[in-house]
Amino acid sequence: MIAVAYIIISLTILSICAISTNGAIQGGGAYYMISRSLGPEFGGSIGLMFFLAKVFACGEYVLGLVEALLDVFGMDTESSVSVGVRVLPQGYWYTILYSSVVLLLCLIICLVGAHIYSRTAFVILLVVTVSLLSIFISSVAVKPQNFVITHQGLGNQTLRYNASFTGFSAATLRSNLGPRYSLDYSTNTVMSFATVFAVMFTSCTGIMAGANMSGELKTPSVSIPRGTIIAVIYTFTVYILLFILASATCDRTLLIQDYGFFQRINLWPPFVTIGIFCASLSAAMCAMIGASRILHALALDQLFGLPLAPAAVTSSSGNPWVAVLYTWGLAQCVVFAGHLNAVAGLVTVFYLLAFAAVDLACLALEWASAPNFRPTFQFFSWHTCLLGILSCLVMMFVINPVYSSGSIVLLLLLLLFLHYRSPTSSWGYISQALIFHQVRKYLLMLDVRKEHVKFWRPQVLLMVSNPRSSCQLILFVNQLKKGGLYVLGHVQLGDLDALPSDPVQQQYNFWLSLVDKLGVKAFVDLTLSPSVRQGTQHLLRITGLGGMKPNTLVLGFYDSCTPDDFFLQDSAFYDTSVGQNSEGEYNFGVDLPSLQAHFPPVRHVESPRWLSPEEYVGIISDALKMNKNVCLGRYFFQLQGEGKDSKTDGSERTIDVWPLNLLQPGCRDYQDVCSLFLLQMACVLNMSSKWRNARMRIFLNVETASCDQGWVINEETFRDLLKKLRIRASIKIVSWDPAVQHHTISEEERPSESLPTLSEDFLSAVNCMLTEHSSQAAVRFLYLPRPPAQGSQAQQYLAQLEAITYGLGPTLLIHGVTPVTYTDL
Numbered sequence: 001m002i003a004v005a006y007i008i009i010s011l012t013i014l015s016i017c018a019i020s021t022n023g024a025i026q027g028g029g030a031y032y033m034i035s036r037s038l039g040p041e042f043g044g045s046i047g048l049m050f051f052l053a054k055v056f057a058c059g060e061y062v063l064g065l066v067e068a069l070l071d072v073f074g075m076d077t078e079s080s081v082s083v084g085v086r087v088l089p090q091g092y093w094y095t096i097l098y099s100s101v102v103l104l105l106c107l108i109i110c111l112v113g114a115h116i117y118s119r120t121a122f123v124i125l126l127v128v129t130v131s132l133l134s135i136f137i138s139s140v141a142v143k144p145q146n147f148v149i150t151h152q153g154l155g156n157q158t159l160r161y162n163a164s165f166t167g168f169s170a171a172t173l174r175s176n177l178g179p180r181y182s183l184d185y186s187t188n189t190v191m192s193f194a195t196v197f198a199v200m201f202t203s204c205t206g207i208m209a210g211a212n213m214s215g216e217l218k219t220p221s222v223s224i225p226r227g228t229i230i231a232v233i234y235t236f237t238v239y240i241l242l243f244i245l246a247s248a249t250c251d252r253t254l255l256i257q258d259y260g261f262f263q264r265i266n267l268w269p270p271f272v273t274i275g276i277f278c279a280s281l282s283a284a285m286c287a288m289i290g291a292s293r294i295l296h297a298l299a300l301d302q303l304f305g306l307p308l309a310p311a312a313v314t315s316s317s318g319n320p321w322v323a324v325l326y327t328w329g330l331a332q333c334v335v336f337a338g339h340l341n342a343v344a345g346l347v348t349v350f351y352l353l354a355f356a357a358v359d360l361a362c363l364a365l366e367w368a369s370a371p372n373f374r375p376t377f378q379f380f381s382w383h384t385c386l387l388g389i390l391s392c393l394v395m396m397f398v399i400n401p402v403y404s405s406g407s408i409v410l411l412l413l414l415l416l417f418l419h420y421r422s423p424t425s426s427w428g429y430i431s432q433a434l435i436f437h438q439v440r441k442y443l444l445m446l447d448v449r450k451e452h453v454k455f456w457r458p459q460v461l462l463m464v465s466n467p468r469s470s471c472q473l474i475l476f477v478n479q480l481k482k483g484g485l486y487v488l489g490h491v492q493l494g495d496l497d498a499l500p501s502d503p504v505q506q507q508y509n510f511w512l513s514l515v516d517k518l519g520v521k522a523f524v525d526l527t528l529s530p531s532v533r534q535g536t537q538h539l540l541r542i543t544g545l546g547g548m549k550p551n552t553l554v555l556g557f558y559d560s561c562t563p564d565d566f567f568l569q570d571s572a573f574y575d576t577s578v579g580q581n582s583e584g585e586y587n588f589g590v591d592l593p594s595l596q597a598h599f600p601p602v603r604h605v606e607s608p609r610w611l612s613p614e615e616y617v618g619i620i621s622d623a624l625k626m627n628k629n630v631c632l633g634r635y636f637f638q639l640q641g642e643g644k645d646s647k648t649d650g651s652e653r654t655i656d657v658w659p660l661n662l663l664q665p666g667c668r669d670y671q672d673v674c675s676l677f678l679l680q681m682a683c684v685l686n687m688s689s690k691w692r693n694a695r696m697r698i699f700l701n702v703e704t705a706s707c708d709q710g711w712v713i714n715e716e717t718f719r720d721l722l723k724k725l726r727i728r729a730s731i732k733i734v735s736w737d738p739a740v741q742h743h744t745i746s747e748e749e750r751p752s753e754s755l756p757t758l759s760e761d762f763l764s765a766v767n768c769m770l771t772e773h774s775s776q777a778a779v780r781f782l783y784l785p786r787p788p789a790q791g792s793q794a795q796q797y798l799a800q801l802e803a804i805t806y807g808l809g810p811t812l813l814i815h816g817v818t819p820v821t822y823t824d825l
Helices: 002-020 030-038 040-075 092-112 114-141 170-174 193-212 220-249 252-257 270-303 306-312 321-337 340-368 382-399 399-419 432-444 470-480 505-518 532-542 591-596 613-625 674-686 710-724 760-774 791-805
Strands: 145-152 156-165 460-463 488-491 523-529 552-556 629-634 654-658 696-703 730-734 781-782 811-815
Touching: 002 030, 002 220, 002 340, 002 382, 002 470, 030 156, 030 270, 030 340, 040 092, 040 193, 040 270, 040 382, 040 399, 092 114, 092 270, 092 321, 114 270, 145 252, 145 340, 156 252, 156 382, 170 220, 193 270, 193 340, 193 781, 252 654, 270 306, 270 321, 306 321, 321 340, 321 613, 340 382, 340 399, 340 432, 382 399, 382 760, 460 470, 460 532, 470 505, 470 552, 470 629, 470 674, 488 505, 488 532, 505 523, 505 629, 523 532, 532 613, 552 730, 613 629, 613 696, 654 674, 654 760, 674 696, 674 791, 674 811, 696 710, 710 730, 730 760, 760 781, 760 791, 791 811
Parallel strands: 460 488, 460 552, 488 523, 552 629, 654 696, 654 781, 696 730, 781 811
Antiparallel strands: 145 156, 629 811
């Protein structure tokens, strides 16, 4: 048992020493180590569990002191008359009374301050050492003798046992080698390896005593490792010597029927009595001080809100007296157990769970391979941490499976509670380091040469000028990404040579706070460039890593309409009472007023534009040259129900798809790359959570006035294509005739690289056709023609797009260059 116990605590000590020598430790000891390593959720839950362990331990030590007290001063169970020093009445309620008095003494000392305890700790150590020396001397000096031991049995029956002290005897040692577990006279239960280990292990849990007083230590990173290791070596030596001495000099009856047998066999019994009193009282005060410091640290971190808020109060000298009162009140409840052995199992389970958490914290730091994890204590590895975790968990369930399961369930509930409250902090999150480590590994494994069309998904770069006017488009594209990469891009105009520092770096927190407010799963990438076009080229080239790079560029539409300010419509951006967590929560330096002030007001009609039509069309051309798909979004400020609090499933929505190039009536190719990309994007939207029950309609344009009936064959071919692509949609046939009659450009007259000159009547007829058939749709997908090669035609190109989409509502113009559909398995 002693070997198992000290293997467990030695492995944990290695982790404690490693963490405590990796930086400055403040008050809270083990809780501070765990929370600053594993983050607020895990740290807070384990911290509260460790606080409870300390509270139970405090009650247990007090019960142990009272049991020792009654062994000396308690009245004989057979008589109600006091004899000599045996003046204290015995019984359950008397035990509670004596325990309460001892606890009150501990409370008074702890309220005065931990400095009194720390000053007397060395004196207590000397007293305990003298007591131990008296035991070793007595084992040789005291002659063999016999004792009669009495206990109160069931039904007020008095049980008598004959026991003897034999002095050093090989026969006595041999008779005590086997376990032969028997009845515990204090609880009337048969003991086992687990129950005896639970009691014994509580004497080994003091390894956290120094760590829990870290706030009172001058140099905790030096004192904690040195003091803890010396204490463990000292106690291990003492325990081994005491076990051998007791088993070689006392018969089994004396050992199992009198837990205070060292007093019977001492030269002067008060030596042992004083030693037990000092050790128990010291341990109880140490547990109370340690528990109150943990509770005080929890209250300061505001993880549990109002219930623990008073525990943050301190006296003028810095003593957390309210936390001490909390601890005293809970320890007072523990002493109602009445016997030390009754609570030993629960105390041990709580301690083992806390030790496992310390090992886990060290393991996580070691596995994260963070350059700043450089402890001066080097005698540990991830093997020792992992072995410590496993040994703690195994022994928990060996001792008491019910207590162990209950403590783990309590831990998980606390984890969920803290995760639900979503506390943020500036401590640094080990989870972030571990995630980085794993993501880097998997990104290296994501080989772009192994990409296949059947696993294609949209990876979107959405260029945002001002999020005040773009929030609805940001929310919509979040539904369109289908688990792919989603990046919000922004170009800050400027020249780094003319600036003292990079202005972009200071803006990231504002954009990331915007992402949090909108609830979208997006990254942010900002750049500084002399022009928006050049900045967009930068982002298209360098955004992402390895196989996670954008394949689709999304832009807002270039028109003259005055955008709405979304920040004035969503309460999350103007109501300070919405979405706010506990007071003092760490917000990464961005509160709501500063977020509002960072993004400029939406532009007015008279406001100058940062982007010319030629530059805008140039961005589209650049993206297509770089083999990126392009989408232009118009009127998305009219789209409702895309917010994170929206419960819509799309059952009342319609998605309309026009897969043909509406500016070229002669085009009948429904299976070109661009048309198929259009269908794929509509299908992806239809699979998202807020659109999964939306109806999809696909419109096919035909010239019914001509005698050519080929469109019937084309319709059947298209239906077969939809079946192969597993796209569920209804097909609507729409006549081209009203628009075609205004289309006067022949194929021979139009240069291949030139933009056709289309009459206003034709564009108006196309717009009327779209309005007639798609006015009720929630969103429309249209074919985006390739932009002209000549920059001089940019305004004409935009005018044509603006004319056919005028007044339609949310519309996405798409030009795809990537094959994205696959019909085989």
